[in-house]
Amino acid sequence: MNIAIVGAGWAGAAAASQLSAQHQVTVFEAARQLGGRARCVPHSVFGHPIDNGQHLMLGAYTQTLQLMRALGLDTEQAFHRTELGIISADARYQLRAKALPAPFHMAAGLLTATGYSWSDKYKLIHLQLALQRQHWKVPAQQTVLQLLQQHQQSHTLIEHFWQPLCLAAMNTPIDIACAQLFANVLRDSLGGSRADSQMLIPKQDLSTLWASHALKHCELLLGHRVQHITPDTTGVLVDGQHFDACIVAVASYDCARLLGHLVHSAAEQTWLQHIQAIRHRPIATLYWQPRSPWLEPEPLLMLHEQPHKQHYGQWLFNHHAIPNSFADNLISVVISNADDASLLGRESLVQKTEEQLRTQTHSRSPLPAFEQHELIIEKRATFEATPTTFRPEENTFWPAIKLAGDWLLNPYPGVLEGAVRSGIKSAQAILQSQHT
Numbered sequence: 048m049n050i051a052i053v054g055a056g057w058a059g060a061a062a063a064s065q066l067s068a069q070h071q072v073t074v075f076e077a078a079r080q081l082g083g084r085a086r087c088v089p090h091s092v093f094g095h096p097i098d099n100g101q102h103l104m105l106g107a108y109t110q111t112l113q114l115m116r117a118l119g120l121d122t123e124q125a126f127h128r129t130e131l132g133i134i135s136a137d138a139r140y141q142l143r144a145k146a147l148p149a150p151f152h153m154a155a156g157l158l159t160a161t162g163y164s165w166s167d168k169y170k171l172i173h174l175q176l177a178l179q180r181q182h183w184k185v186p187a188q189q190t191v192l193q194l195l196q197q198h199q200q201s202h203t204l205i206e207h208f209w210q211p212l213c214l215a216a217m218n219t220p221i222d223i224a225c226a227q228l229f230a231n232v233l234r235d236s237l238g239g240s241r242a243d244s245q246m247l248i249p250k251q252d253l254s255t256l257w258a259s260h261a262l263k264h265c266e267l268l269l270g271h272r273v274q275h276i277t278p279d280t281t282g283v284l285v286d287g288q289h290f291d292a293c294i295v296a297v298a299s300y301d302c303a304r305l306l307g308h309l310v311h312s313a314a315e316q317t318w319l320q321h322i323q324a325i326r327h328r329p330i331a332t333l334y335w336q337p338r339s340p341w342l343e344p345e346p347l348l349m350l351h352e353q354p355h356k357q358h359y360g361q362w363l364f365n366h367h368a369i370p371n372s373f374a375d376n377l378i379s380v381v382i383s384n385a386d387d388a389s390l391l392g393r394e395s396l397v398q399k400t401e402e403q404l405r406t407q408t409h410s411r412s413p414l415p416a417f418e419q420h421e422l423i424i425e426k427r428a429t430f431e432a433t434p435t436t437f438r439p440e441e442n443t444f445w446p447a448i449k450l451a452g453d454w455l456l457n458p459y460p461g462v463l464e465g466a467v468r469s470g471i472k473s474a475q476a477i478l479q480s481q482h483t
């Protein structure tokens with residue numbers, strides 16, 4: 048078959064990797080870079096590449112890791128692996144899974160945690176056991192906050208444990224975030240093996256990490272923004288070029304724009320309206336070059352977000368503590384759900400976040416003076432993962448056109464593993480349709 052893939056993000060690259068061994072695959076990518084929302088920014092003020100956003104993966108991202116290994120990538124070299132932990136920058140809270148088999152790794156981590164009361168530790172264990180007993184199923188319309196309240200999680204736990212985790216995993220505030228999607232992430236990480244619960248920080252930039260390997264056997268058309276996709280009797284036309292099938296592996300808003308003109312029936316119109324209604328939330332990543340390496344040994348620290356002080360940082364990455372990180376000695380701060388932070392204006396946001404870092408890391412190794420910085424705000428970083436967010440299937444009303452992307456129906460919120468799973472599923476749908 049002759050197959051077109053529109054979009055070289057992680058979903059499109061995953062689909063291409065499944066198809067290109069046996070089929071002729073052409074990948075159209077609007078940008079000059081591979082990787083979509085998880086890509087390298089080759090020219091930064093630092094004189095070396097950075098990523099468009101600091102990404103973190105979990106050991107539970109099984110399909111992504113499997114695919115990388117199948118492509119010949121040494122995942123132990125590509126990532127810095129660290130035990131699941133919540134270590135607050137101000138040293139008030141410290142919870143780290145131990146090097147023991149599951150479930151003792153988490154149990155021992157909880158028992159030795161500092162900053163959380165015994166009552167809070169009991170409540171955390173109680174919630175995990177309750178979810179396990181329910182086979183990680185929660186009521187369909189429940190939000191994360193409702194789930195936490197139902198299980199009597201304290202204010203401290205919500206503010207200094209669940210909220211930062213929920214924002215990191217879902218980029219959606221806890222009062223509207225979908226409890227089922229959050230429970231799925233917990234099931235596969237906290238509730239999985241020790242390796243599943245580990246956190247993986249990329250040591251290579253996100254474009255060279257694997258997408259270039261996945262697309263090795265494809266015809267790759269970078270800088271080509273597809274304008275027209277039209278099914279015909281034998282397949283589909285993509286900007287006038289004929290293919291047997293096409294995977295549209297773009298974000299929901301681009302999908303609506305590309306396929307909107309095909310919509311006629313009432314069912315098709317409802318489908319399109321649901322796709323158009325999907326909302327997105329921004330993520331800001333702020334990188335600094337310190338004058339000298341920061342000698343703090345922890346690669347990842349939790350920051351205390353305090354909007355009344357205009358301190359919006361949530362997570363702090365110290366690349367000096369990551370051996371062989373492509374990002375050298377950079378320090379990065381992640382602000383998920385960054386709507387309010389963005390309103391501050393770029394210079395104020397940089398200044399306030401530096402103030403936050405210096406205040407909250409006061410008890411740690413002295414933070415060196417900063418030289419240059421780079422602030423990247425991805426306005427539509429991920430879809431808003433609420434209980435009512437529409438998640439369509441890969442199949443469309445037009446048999447030769449399939450969809451792929453993190454926003455399609457899969458067990459995860461808008462994350463890399465969801466994008467990869469969807470790409471693989473979409474490729475399988477094409478292969479199946481070949482036999483029917």
Ligand SMILES: Cc1cc2nc3c(=O)[nH]c(=O)nc-3n(C[C@H](O)[C@H](O)[C@H](O)COP(=O)(O)OP(=O)(O)OC[C@H]3O[C@@H](n4cnc5c(N)ncnc54)[C@H](O)[C@@H]3O)c2cc1C
Nearest residue numbers: 054056057058077083084100102103273428452453462463
């Ligand atoms: C700042 C930031 C931080 C994040 N942090 C994490 C994290 O820590 N962990 C995690 O798991 N996930 C994280 N995510 C989410 C993750 O990056 C996304 O879930 C994933 O990259 C989505 O991949 P995708 O292939 O579905 O879509 P995309 O990456 O959006 O890929 C779509 C591609 O299609 C291209 N395209 C669009 N229209 C056209 C057209 N007409 N013609 C040709 N090409 C087109 C686009 O240029 C793009 O390259 C983060 C995202 C951001 C932005």
